[in-house]
Amino acid sequence: MARKKHKDSFWLSYSDLMTSLFFIMLVLFVVCICKMKITNSQLNTALKEANATNEQLQQILQLETQFEELSKSSDLKYIEEKKMFVAKDFIGVEIFNPNKDVIKPEYVATVDRVGKSLQEIVRRLHEKNPSLNFQLIIEGNAAIPWKQLKENSYNADNIQMYELSYHRALALYRRWKSKGFNFRSYNTEVIIAGSGFNGINRDMEVEENNKRFVIQIIPKISKPTHTRIRALSKVLCK
Numbered sequence: 001m002a003r004k005k006h007k008d009s010f011w012l013s014y015s016d017l018m019t020s021l022f023f024i025m026l027v028l029f030v031v032c033i034c035k036m037k038i039t040n041s042q043l044n045t046a047l048k049e050a051n052a053t054n055e056q057l058q059q060i061l062q063l064e065t066q067f068e069e070l071s072k073s074s075d076l077k078y079i080e081e082k083k084m085f086v087a088k089d090f091i092g093v094e095i096f097n098p099n100k101d102v103i104k105p106e107y108v109a110t111v112d113r114v115g116k117s118l119q120e121i122v123r124r125l126h127e128k129n130p131s132l133n134f135q136l137i138i139e140g141n142a143a144i145p146w147k148q149l150k151e152n153s154y155n156a157d158n159i160q161m162y163e164l165s166y167h168r169a170l171a172l173y174r175r176w177k178s179k180g181f182n183f184r185s186y187n188t189e190v191i192i193a194g195s196g197f198n199g200i201n202r203d204m205e206v207e208e209n210n211k212r213f214v215i216q217i218i219p220k221i222s223k224p225t226h227t228r229i230r231a232l233s234k235v236l237c238k
Contacts, residue, residue, distance in 0.1 A: 074117035074118075074120065074121060075087060075088055075089060075110075075113055075114045075117040076088065076114065076117055076118060076121065076215060082200075082201055083216065084201055084214050084215065084216045085118075085121075085214070085215035085216070085217070086212050086213065086214055086215065087114045087212065087213055087215075089110050089114070090110075090114070090211075090212050090213060091209050091211075091212050092206070092208045092209050092211055092212070093107075093211060093212075094211055095107040095110075095111070096168055096171075099164065101164065101167040101168045101170070101171045102171070103171060103172075103175065108175075111172060111175055111176075112175070112176075112179055115172075115175070115176035115179060115181045116179075116181065118136075118176075118181070118183070118215060119176075119181045119182075119183060121217070122134065122136060122183050122186045122188055122217065123186055125186070125217065126186035126187055126188070129219070130187075132187070132219050132220065133187045133188070133189070133219070133220040134186070134187060134188045134189070134217055134218065134219055134220060135188070135189050135191055135216075135217070135218040135220060136183050136188050136189065136190050136191065136215070136216075136217055137191045137193055137214075137215070137216040137217075137218065138169045138172060138173055138190070138191070138192055138193070138213065138214075138215060139165075139169060139193040139194065139195055139199070139201065139213065139214040139215075139216065140164075140165030140166060140167075140168045140169035140172075140193070140194040140195070140213055141165060141195055141196075141199060141201070141202060141210045141211070141212055141213065141214060142161045142164065142165045142195075142196050142197055142210065142211070143207050143208055143209075143210040143211045144197050144207055144210070146207070149207055154197060155197070156196075156197050156198050157196075157197075157198060158196055158197055160196075161194075161196030161197050162194050162195070162196040162198075163194065163196075164194070164196070165194030165195060165196045166192065166193065166194025167194070168194070168213075169192050169193060169194055169213060170192050172213060173190065173192055188217075189220075199214075201214045201216075
């Protein structure tokens with residue numbers, strides 16, 4: 001009799017154990033299903049963002065043709081090999097008073113005309129590429145004096161020339177802003193720079209041509225947030 005009771009107790013415990021295991025497996029199954037739904041949702045979001053980024057890249061590849069077309073009827077010349085614009089009437093011309101950041105009166109009207117052309121280029125780029133943001137860089141250059149260039153006695157990192165070329169670029173921007181030219185209204189970030197006797201955009205053949213301003217318009221791709229990057233990383237690592 002005792003033996004039978006012991007046997008019945010074993011099967012009762014065994015059935016309780018199996019029931020508990022079944023319940024645990026059921027809970028794990030439900031958790032896995034929920035997790036898969038969340039993962040699929042994250043993956044779909046990541047794929048949508050990737051497709052959007054790819055579309056932006058395709059637009060950027062088409063921008064060079066747009067730059068060339070837009071510069072044909074403007075006061076700005078597009079230099080394809082350096083991906084930049086220069087004011088046609090300012091090349092090799094000193095539009096500022098010597099060692100000053102004050103525009104000479106005879107060039108003020110030309111400066112205004114160049115600003116209007118630049119705003120038109122930015123406006124049309126924005127209209128054709130509304131999903132893109134841009135950086136507009138206004139960079140001042142300086143020509144090395146002929147004697148210093150001949151004797152190789154100049155300092156490429158001349159601090160005064162850095163400061164002067166920067167303040168001249170800033171003077172241009174301030175003039176354009178005072179005339180109502182608002183580049184920022186076209187999803188464009190404005191950056192003022194001065195490279196002095198330095199810079200990769202210099203004319204290495206004709207030094208006098210470095211008495212100029214370089215305009216660069218750079219497309220920007222919106223980057224995903226850190227939260228989305230982490231979500232995508234988790235999806236790809238699983």
